[in-house]
Amino acid sequence: MAYMFLVLPALSCATAISERQMSAQENTLQKSRNEQEGDHRPLVLVHRLPTFSLLSSDSLLIHFRLLDPVASAADEPLQEFLPRHGQSIRALLCLGPTPLKADILDLLPSLQLVAACSAGVDHIDLAECHRRGIAVTNAGTAFSEDVADYAVALLLDVLRRVSAANRFVRSGLWPQKPDYPLGSKLWGKRVGIVGLGSIGSEVAKRLVAFDCRIAYNSRAKKPSSPYTYYDNVCDLAVNSDVLITCCALTSETRHIINKDVLTALGKEGIIINVGRGPLIDEKELVQYLVQGEIGGAGLDVFEKEPYVPTELFELDNVVLSPHLAVLTPESFEALHELVIANLKAFFSNKPLLSPVRLD
Amino acid sequence: MAYMFLVLPALSCATAISERQMSAQENTLQKSRNEQEGDHRPLVLVHRLPTFSLLSSDSLLIHFRLLDPVASAADEPLQEFLPRHGQSIRALLCLGPTPLKADILDLLPSLQLVAACSAGVDHIDLAECHRRGIAVTNAGTAFSEDVADYAVALLLDVLRRVSAANRFVRSGLWPQKPDYPLGSKLWGKRVGIVGLGSIGSEVAKRLVAFDCRIAYNSRAKKPSSPYTYYDNVCDLAVNSDVLITCCALTSETRHIINKDVLTALGKEGIIINVGRGPLIDEKELVQYLVQGEIGGAGLDVFEKEPYVPTELFELDNVVLSPHLAVLTPESFEALHELVIANLKAFFSNKPLLSPVRLD
Incomplete structure (x- = not known):
């Protein structure tokens, strides 16, 4: 039930993840191909506190374009960033215990999916998501x-x-x-x-x-x-x-x-x-x-x-201990695969793998 | 396989043991009855290093008289104590990793049983015991x-x-x-x-x-x-x-x-x-x-x-950790009961409960 902390630079984790990662060179090639082909990768908004870094984004980038307000505009508040960039966003990747309440949801009128990276989702206003018809997925049994x-x-x-x-x-x-x-x-x-x-x-x-x-x-x-x-x-x-x-x-x-x-x-x-x-x-x-x-x-x-x-x-x-019960390279990798699978399922209108019950 | 350390004053252990102990008063009465009846309790030699105290001896004392050279004559070497007191000793209770080799066995010509309080018995010269026809018991599966x-x-x-x-x-x-x-x-x-x-x-x-x-x-x-x-x-x-x-x-x-x-x-x-x-x-x-x-x-x-x-x-x-894998009040109590059962079996010519194979 613990949060998944997607934190840098957890060395042993980075090592484990890298085994299944495409190399940086391969990713660059893939990104280049995507660009040449007009880049049909669906757009996913990354929602995170500045202290939660997106580790190992390369395999995500094969399938999705990531819009990361923290990385894109370090000093720009979400309340200014999202009205300009968030209107067409359909899917959001929520890292760690980053709060997701009505104030943010109001700025994302097209949102249909919140893919959380934790088993517990008490940081997300589930009732508000339910009211707006937004599906939520969590880490399922990965941890x-x-x-x-x-x-x-x-x-x-x-x-x-x-x-x-x-x-x-x-x-x-x-x-x-x-x-x-x-x-x-x-x-x-x-x-x-x-x-x-x-x-x-x-x-x-x-x-x-x-x-x-x-x-x-x-x-x-x-x-x-x-x-x-x-x-x-x-x-x-x-x-x-x-x-x-x-x-x-x-x-x-x-x-x-x-x-x-x-x-x-x-x-x-x-x-x-x-x-x-x-x-x-x-x-x-x-x-x-x-x-x-x-x-x-x-x-x-x-x-x-x-x-x-x-x-x-x-x-x-x-x-x-510092909230580490979920943290092993193996569970991290399982989560990573699950998040990608949920996002891919969403964008191809297939059933989500680990939906959270909202009713 | 770890040694049993019969150490004072491990508080939680003493507390647990006391639940099954006869009260001090009951023991005094029992001892008094034994004395009035001529005290037919068999004699058991306690073999221990001075750092290993005999915890919770009361229930042992109901059944056996204990001869403890360390307590009896703190400054007298075993080489002097045993020739005077050890000639008729048939059973020895060996605490913790106290070495028991030929030099001590030589001083105990009537010895027939070594009751060890540990699972491992590498501190006891088993070949020498075997040669002399001395049986050895250990902590069996108590730990x-x-x-x-x-x-x-x-x-x-x-x-x-x-x-x-x-x-x-x-x-x-x-x-x-x-x-x-x-x-x-x-x-x-x-x-x-x-x-x-x-x-x-x-x-x-x-x-x-x-x-x-x-x-x-x-x-x-x-x-x-x-x-x-x-x-x-x-x-x-x-x-x-x-x-x-x-x-x-x-x-x-x-x-x-x-x-x-x-x-x-x-x-x-x-x-x-x-x-x-x-x-x-x-x-x-x-x-x-x-x-x-x-x-x-x-x-x-x-x-x-x-x-x-x-x-x-x-x-x-x-x-x-300091060699404590065996140490809980519960295993200590199980050992205590096993040691008494082995000694009682020995003195009544019944099969030992946890004999060590010597061949």
Whole structure:
């Protein structure tokens, strides 16, 4: 459910992507051919914050002309750029968590498709898109495996104190202090998954192999799921040693993990968040952690990224990461292919591959 | 395969153990009854380095009298203590990696059982025990789940850079550097397991749930195993993205991961060691890591514990921990019950629960 950050210059990613990229020379030739032939490539507007760079645009450029206001006119506000250039734009590529609300949509009267590069689309005004008949696609399941792997990684790290142990060894303290504190066993733990979508299901599949007992909460019971269903998160928390939040951020799920849920989870309880920061009432969570009212936390997402409450920096039972659960070269490549496939499908009037339900 | 460190004052462990312990009061009553009845509890010698404390001896004391030279005579060498007290000793409880060789066995002419508290027993001279008709028991499979969990934790941490990301966030750098380097996907990785015993099998079971492709090397092909077998570690390494060492340390497996294997594993290869430090030629491994000739490492064990090569402290692609893969309160409790069960079986002439093969 995490955002896809299309950021420069992530070296290992760039390396992986380059394997399937056409070489720069080939692209230049292709672009030259396109130009000679009158360039029939459809136009796609790139919508991004200046901090989100469009990495690996070459394979996109084979199929599409990209209009990138940030690159084209660094100092020109969208409110001036779009009225001049955006009137005929039918498709928009939305990078990372760049907000897309009515103010921008108003400037794009021909828009029919928003291709988002993230699994979660809470930065896009879906109701407004629906009202205007604009389709939205997201990253689909391109990130599900990586996010699920990362949820398990955070859980193992918190329970078994991997990062804390690593700090301990690197500090050179082991010879002086042989009695490193014990971690806690994963085997047999009761794990409550908040949101049993594609990511939650992948998390469950992995944790079954560790003989964890899985339960879940979601909008409705999933008839095909073998796991115990709780229709509210508090009941799930009471019956869980661990909660893992994997659901989409919506007005219903904002602060779904609140004070009551944290109390229900209890002093030994662990919370893992690979969804969105605002799924948890962060202020309450920090208090619970600082006061030892909860057992530990593994957090990849935060309410005000990139700002992380500094009270957490001192706690050994907390593992923090900079919203990277989705980020591997492999998932990046899968996303890249999916975005191109969605745009190609749109421009040839074929069914979209990963449409977001808007009703 | 890692040692069991019976260390004081690991708080969380002590807490967990106490749940199944008789209360101090009950124990005192039991001891008093034993004394009134002439105390028929069999005598067990505790063999430990002074740094390894006997945690939670109360439930042992219900069944056995413990003779602990370290506690009894802190300054008296075993060579003086045992000739006076050890002549009739039939059973010895060996804590952690405390060496047990012929020099000690010579002083225990009545010894018939060595109950070790670790899975690996390379600190015990098994050939000498065999020659003298002394049975040896170990931790059996009490630690297998925890060690397997920890192997997966280390692998996920190295691949997805969890500890490094945690350091990055705690350093406060995220707001200045949004472009954190990508990790690498676990899904689909080719994992070679060195030693498909109880721990290796548990590792494989877990990684199958991440859709890894499992192969292994062991002394002989396991007819019941569904995984690909390689009869030498170099071939396994050539065909693996990750190697996980889970085998016992013997004269045959010392430095089983040598320069040739590391070269075969290659520049992107990851090595995880939850077995024993000397399974890997550590000097070579450090060189390969420092020079970037291998992709990364997760190491819970080292050649000269508690000393860890300081060159590793600077590397973000290395995760280090202080030999704690076996250590959870739950596995500790399982070990405790197993040790008592082995000793009780021995003293009542019943089959031992976790005998070590000595031939």
